[in-house]
Amino acid sequence: MSTLTYDVAAVRKDFPIFETGIAYLDSANTSQRPRQVTGAMLDYFERYNSNIHRAAYKIAEEATERYEGTREKVRAFINAASTKEIVYVRGTTEAINLVAYAWGRKNVKAGDLIVLTLLDHHSNIVPWQILAAEKGARIEYVDIDEKGELRQDQFAELLERGPKLVAFNLVSNALGTINPGREMIAAARKAGATVLLDGAQSTPHQPVDVRALGCDFYAFSGHKMLGPTGAGILYGRRELLEAMDPFMGGGDMIRTVSVEGTTYHDLPWKFEAGTQAIAEVIGLGAAVDYLNGLGMDAVRAHELDITEYAYEALSDVDGLTLYGPPPSRRAGVISFAVDGIHPHDLATIADRDQVCLRAGHHCAMPLMTRLGVAATARASFYVYTQKDEVDRLVSSIKDAQRIFA
Numbered sequence: 147m148s149t150l151t152y153d154v155a156a157v158r159k160d161f162p163i164f165e166t167g168i169a170y171l172d173s174a175n176t177s178q179r180p181r182q183v184t185g186a187m188l189d190y191f192e193r194y195n196s197n198i199h200r201a202a203y204k205i206a207e208e209a210t211e212r213y214e215g216t217r218e219k220v221r222a223f224i225n226a227a228s229t230k231e232i233v234y235v236r237g238t239t240e241a242i243n244l245v246a247y248a249w250g251r252k253n254v255k256a257g258d259l260i261v262l263t264l265l266d267h268h269s270n271i272v273p274w275q276i277l278a279a280e281k282g283a284r285i286e287y288v289d290i291d292e293k294g295e296l297r298q299d300q301f302a303e304l305l306e307r308g309p310k311l312v313a314f315n316l317v318s319n320a321l322g323t324i325n326p327g328r329e330m331i332a333a334a335r336k337a338g339a340t341v342l343l344d345g346a347q348s349t350p351h352q353p354v355d356v357r358a359l360g361c362d363f364y365a366f367s368g369h370k371m372l373g374p375t376g377a378g379i380l381y382g383r384r385e386l387l388e389a390m391d392p393f394m395g396g397g398d399m400i401r402t403v404s405v406e407g408t409t410y411h412d413l414p415w416k417f418e419a420g421t422q423a424i425a426e427v428i429g430l431g432a433a434v435d436y437l438n439g440l441g442m443d444a445v446r447a448h449e450l451d452i453t454e455y456a457y458e459a460l461s462d463v464d465g466l467t468l469y470g471p472p473p474s475r476r477a478g479v480i481s482f483a484v485d486g487i488h489p490h491d492l493a494t495i496a497d498r499d500q501v502c503l504r505a506g507h508h509c510a511m512p513l514m515t516r517l518g519v520a521a522t523a524r525a526s527f528y529v530y531t532q533k534d535e536v537d538r539l540v541s542s543i544k545d546a547q548r549i550f551a
């Protein structure tokens with residue numbers, strides 16, 4: 147589908163929240179949910195609410211089928227080899243912590259090098275800092291250039307030091323930068339590193355193929371891709387997941403338990419202890435169906451169209467600084483600053499006009515420090531974003547400039 151045939155007005159009809167009149171420009175934070183997703187969750191609660199994997203009656207069978215059905219939908223969506231490689235977690239943060247504990251504790255030793263980047267979100271920094279402190283490992287960060295893109299020369303130098311792990315995001319939540327994932331992963335694996343990709347901002351916005359990317363682990367959150375909060379995915383290559391010990395122990399992740407000890411369940415359930423977020427996982431399945439209905443190429447094309455429009459409109463505003471690369475090399479995220487106006491004041495004034503704009507460090511404080519700012523304002527777009535929402539943002543910025551003049 148091209149942008150010419152992409153019918154954003156029809157898409158918006160599936161999202162009741164737009165009837166409130168808001169211009170929602172914070173989808174990188176969390177997306178809105180269409181009726182198809184909330185409807186699938188409500189259907190579970192009202193018609194077949196029950197626990198999974200444990201009961202023999204009909205409604206529990208249906209709950210199990212739908213819950214497990216999401217796994218195949220997600221597998222196909224990211225082109226994993228097997229549903230055994232798709233582990234349900236609460237979100238990207240939990241996925242990365244799972245790897246840091248279950249893989250990292252076993253494999254990272256004193257003196258080992260972990261390579262991260264200055265574009266990373268705190269959830270891809272803090273778990274590794276905790277691990278490195280525990281093990282006596284070192285962390286190095288790939289810097290950015292003046293366009294907000296990773297310095298590949300420096301990355302190559304760090305790879306020469308033989309890192310144990312390389313972890314980075316495919317798309318930056320703060321600047322929107324699309325990193326050259328395939329090339330970076332190939333180089334990292336050639337250097338002998340295990341590679342974790344933070345897919346929180348890539349999975350919702352562009353086609354993703356984990357096998358073509360060649361990563362070892364890939365993490366993402368359902369709530370940024372039209373699904374509910376509380377359901378996310380860790381993809382891991384089967385050999386790696388097989389070799390890892392469980393992250394949490396409890397019900398459902400076992401095969402047998404005796405007073406002497408426990409044998410664990412097969413993949414992926416070995417990593418899914420306790421009663422799971424059943425309604426949320428079913429909602430995530432409906433979100434994947436919805437995105438497939440739009441087509442991920444069409445989603446990317448629509449967002450590029452909006453991003454180009456917004457980039458140009460914001461560039462025309464006097465006293466406004468844009469951070470990050472040009473639209474063709476970024477996702478639908480634009481971070482900016484306006485001379486003499488704190489981003490939080492800007493967001494407050496925008497809110498008076500019902501424009502939802504994010505202001506802050508975007509959980510990327512090392513990046514803010516590198517840019518020499520405490521915070522930025524950030525507008526981010528998705529399948530339902532319309533150009534008039536961008537126009538409303540520009541007019542709010544001009545209002546703020548009049549107020550602060």
Ligand SMILES: Cc1ncc(COP(=O)(O)O)c(C=O)c1O
Nearest residue numbers: 237238239267269315319346367
């Ligand atoms: C790039 C990136 N990584 C990780 C996360 C954390 O995701 P969650 O809070 O859903 O675990 C986010 C959320 O903003 C993100 O943008």
